[in-house]
Amino acid sequence: MPPTPTTRLTTGSDAPADQPSAPTARTLIGVIFALTAVLLVMLCAFALPSVNGGPHHVPLGLTGPQQATQPLQNGLDRDAWDVTVYPNPQALQTAVKQREVVGGLALGTGGLTVYTASAAGQQTSAAINALGTAMAARQQSKATVQDLVPFPADDPRGAGFTATAFPMLIGGILPAIALLRLFPGHANLRRRLAGVTLFALVAGAAVAAVLQYGFGSLHGTYWLTALGLSLGMAALSIPFLALESLLGFAGLGVGAAVMMLLGNPLSGLAGPYWLPTGWATLGQLLPPGASGSLVRALAFFDGTGAGRPVLTLAAWALAGLLAILIADRRTARGPQPETTSVAAI
Structure with missing residues (x-):
């Protein structure tokens, strides 16, 4: 009679060499932590600039009588605004158009004029507008806003x-x-x-x-x-x-x-x-x-x-x-x- 074949139990170590081994629990945990780290990096990269957003050393021009511009210059936050004083409104307007400053305030007897350049930055222009409006309110006058370098009329917000x-x-x-x-x-x-x-x-x-x-x-x-x-x-x-x-x-x-x-x-x-x-x-x-x-x-x-x-x-x-x-x-x-x-x- 032919010999009876014997049945042999195989363990994991006896598996064929070309069969891929299943990932271990340690590998799974490592992948989870790595993906979480990538997610946190993305969150910080996209959220931190917005969270910490605000005026930072914005070039701002001032013009007007010294007795009016000096107190304003001293009262501004130096971390937010870098102030340059110009002799007249025409020089300030030229500075805005030449990108020496991104906006400015012209103080005069007839009120206050706010010069902005929204094409240089919509948020910065809004901050300069708010600064001028607040100052005019303290002086009980009205602020006139002139956007010297606007976005096109078809896309005014850029x-x-x-x-x-x-x-x-x-x-x-x-x-x-x-x-x-x-x-x-x-x-x-x-x-x-x-x-x-x-x-x-x-x-x-x-x-x-x-x-x-x-x-x-x-x-x-x-x-x-x-x-x-x-x-x-x-x-x-x-x-x-x-x-x-x-x-x-x-x-x-x-x-x-x-x-x-x-x-x-x-x-x-x-x-x-x-x-x-x-x-x-x-x-x-x-x-x-x-x-x-x-x-x-x-x-x-x-x-x-x-x-x-x-x-x-x-x-x-x-x-x-x-x-x-x-x-x-x-x-x-x-x-x-x-x-x-x-x-x-």
């Missing part, structure tokens, strides 16, 4: 402009991811670089056309605004490609997270002086904030104040190009992978 930060950020991330999928590998590195550059030019022109001619949110020279938007997108997508070339998809993920969690909430499109000073400075050094400042300068102030954001964005783009060249040379000098012929197999 909603279209302030909403551009997130689309511009996505416009920097998506083309990098799409081109990495379509043209993977070191051999397609230059093709990806050409692709993101072309996308930035086309997308910048399209976004500027929609904002200016579709929504009526911008005015100024269309092509300059379009080039500003294109430079902002290139300053995001080229460094993303560089991070992927150096560190793989992990580098792309880290770069996207930094721009999402810091660049977007600190962009200052509603007015950089409404953020705490250190946060505002950091936001203007990142591509989303620099892009917003550049578009604001080109679309509303005839290019005044565009120099610094142009240099910031160009530095990001050039740093990305340099990193891509480093990755290109490092890969070219590396050991070539061995090829095995089909016949040998």
Whole structure:
């Protein structure tokens, strides 16, 4: 008779080697705490700038008799307002239009005139208006408000402009991811670089056309605004490609997270002086904030104040190009992978 097969009980250690092991309870707890930490970081990144929002070293102009301006200057919060005194209302108006100050108060015998520039920041302009109204009430007079640099009549609150930060950020991330999928590998590195550059030019022109001619949110020279938007997108997508070339998809993920969690909430499109000073400075050094400042300068102030954001964005783009060249040379000098012929197999 043939031998009877014996039944053998297997334990977890006897399972096939190719069967994946189930995550342990320790792994589950670690994942839960890691996800909670990410959620808290996102909460702080988006909520803290709003919670601590308010006037922070806002450049404010004053003009009028010294016996009226001096007590007001002494009574203002120095952490909130940086005051400059001008000889007459005309000089103050010029200073607002040239972005030396974002608004001002003109004190005179006929009452008080409040000069604002809502295109420089809606919240800051509202704070200056409230300051002037309160001062006029104490003097039992009336405040007259003149918005010297307003948003266009079709979008008087600047909603279209302030909403551009997130689309511009996505416009920097998506083309990098799409081109990495379509043209993977070191051999397609230059093709990806050409692709993101072309996308930035086309997308910048399209976004500027929609904002200016579709929504009526911008005015100024269309092509300059379009080039500003294109430079902002290139300053995001080229460094993303560089991070992927150096560190793989992990580098792309880290770069996207930094721009999402810091660049977007600190962009200052509603007015950089409404953020705490250190946060505002950091936001203007990142591509989303620099892009917003550049578009604001080109679309509303005839290019005044565009120099610094142009240099910031160009530095990001050039740093990305340099990193891509480093990755290109490092890969070219590396050991070539061995090829095995089909016949040998």
